[in-house]
Amino acid sequence: GENVEQHPSTLSVQEGDSAVIKCTYSDSASNYFPWYKQELGKRPQLIIDIRSNVGEKKDQRIAVTLNKTAKHFSLHITETQPEDSAVYFCAASPWPGGKLIFGQGTELSVKP
Amino acid sequence: GAVVSQHPSWVICKSGTSVKIECRSLDFQATTMFWYRQFPKQSLMLMATSNEGSKATYEQGVEKDKFLINHASLTLSTLTVTSAHPEDSSFYICSARSSRGVTDTQYFGPGTRLTVL
Numbered sequence: 594g595e596n597v598e599q600h601p602s603t604l605s606v607q608e609g610d611s612a613v614i615k616c617t618y619s620d621s622a623s624n625y626f627p628w629y630k631q632e633l634g635k636r637p638q639l640i641i642d643i644r645s646n647v648g649e650k651k652d653q654r655i656a657v658t659l660n661k662t663a664k665h666f667s668l669h670i671t672e673t674q675p676e677d678s679a680v681y682f683c684a685a686s687p688w689p690g691g692k693l694i695f696g697q698g699t700e701l702s703v704k705p
Numbered sequence: 706g707a708v709v710s711q712h713p714s715w716v717i718c719k720s721g722t723s724v725k726i727e728c729r730s731l732d733f734q735a736t737t738m739f740w741y742r743q744f745p746k747q748s749l750m751l752m753a754t755s756n757e758g759s760k761a762t763y764e765q766g767v768e769k770d771k772f773l774i775n776h777a778s779l780t781l782s783t784l785t786v787t788s789a790h791p792e793d794s795s796f797y798i799c800s801a802r803s804s805r806g807v808t809d810t811q812y813f814g815p816g817t818r819l820t821v822l
Contacts, residue, residue, distance in 0.1 A: 636798060636813040637749065682748060690802040690809025692739055695748045 595620040597685050599696025606673050607704055614699045616683035617665040623685040626659060626666045627693070630679045637682060641668070642689070673703045707733050707803045711814035718789055719822055726784045726817045728799030734779035735801035739811070740772075743796040755782045789821045 596619040606612050618626075624645040629637035643650045643657045643666065650657050654673075659666040670677060683696040708731040718724050728738055736757045741749040753774050754762045761774035773785040782801075786793055798816040802809055 634796075634816075634818070636815050638813075688809065690737065690804070690811060692751050692754055693749075693800075693811070694751065697748050 595623075595685070595694045597683060597694050597696040599683050599699060601699060602697060603700045603702070605702045605704065608673060608675060610673055612668075612670045612673050612677070612701055612703075614668045614681055614683070614701075615665060616667070616685075616696045617663075618685040618694075619664065620685065620687075620694070621664075622687045623664075623694075625686045625689050625691070626657070627684050627686075627689075628655075628657060628668050629682045629684065629695075631682060631698075632679050640681075644689075670701075673701075675703050675705050677701060678703045707801075707810070707812045709735075709799065709801045709812045709814040711797075711799060711817050713817060714815060715818040715820075717820045717822065720790050721788055723785055723787045724789055724819060726786075726797055726799075726819075728782045728784070728801065728814050730780045730801040730803070730812070733801075733803045735782075735803065736779060737802040738776060738782040739800045739802075740774060740782075740784050741798045741800070743798060743816075745796075749798060752784075786819065789819070791821045794819055794821045 598617045627642035631637045654671045656669040681699045684693040686693045710729045712727045738755045740752045743749045752767045755774045755776040757776045763769045776782040799814045800811045
């Protein structure tokens with residue numbers, strides 16, 4: 594069935610360093626790959642997304658890359674700040690309005 | 706921007722009782738809403754897809770007789786947890802699909818924390 598694997602489960606970096614989170618998906622029909630940031634007890638917030646016809650997308654300190662052949666995509670955060678500390682989830686869906694299959698989540702801790 | 710609300714934000718109930726959670730799209734019409742469940746320190750798991758005016762589509766392993774979903778209008782979907790038990794305690798989050806703009810977008814509600822005693 595549909596599955597999204599996410600690694601690592603926890604990630605600790607020093608402020609200013611880069612953080613990379615990787616995901617692999619199984620469903621070939623997936624064409625939309627969003628990334629969410631979730632703070633404790635809050636709703637997931639979309640931080641960036643990418644579609645299957647694009648290999649890379651960047652928004653300020655955040656970038657996402659997609660390798661559709663290998664079925665994996667990654668989130669890159671540069672110049673990390675303490676306020677980046679949260680749980681990050683990747684997800685996959687056939688299209689932006691379709692059901693989302695989430696990865697297991699990565700707890701990112703940015704130490705000042 | 707598109708806003709999705711949930712009510713209540715938290716609820717505590719006794720084992721065996723039923724609890725209804727509402728998900729509303731406040732400034733757009735949502736023909737489709739999704740219900741997710743999130744246990745502590747775990748990911749969001751899709752429970753079901755709710756389509757206005759039709760029966761919900763449940764994911765494998767989700768008991769449709771236990772988690773009743775009703776999507777009677779374009780702005781409201783409800784999830785009723787029937788005969789709740791402590792193992793149903795979780796964070797329930799809905800999302801609503803908006804078809805405004807160039808492409809579809811999903812917006813998440815703030816979630817409902819359910820605790821079953």
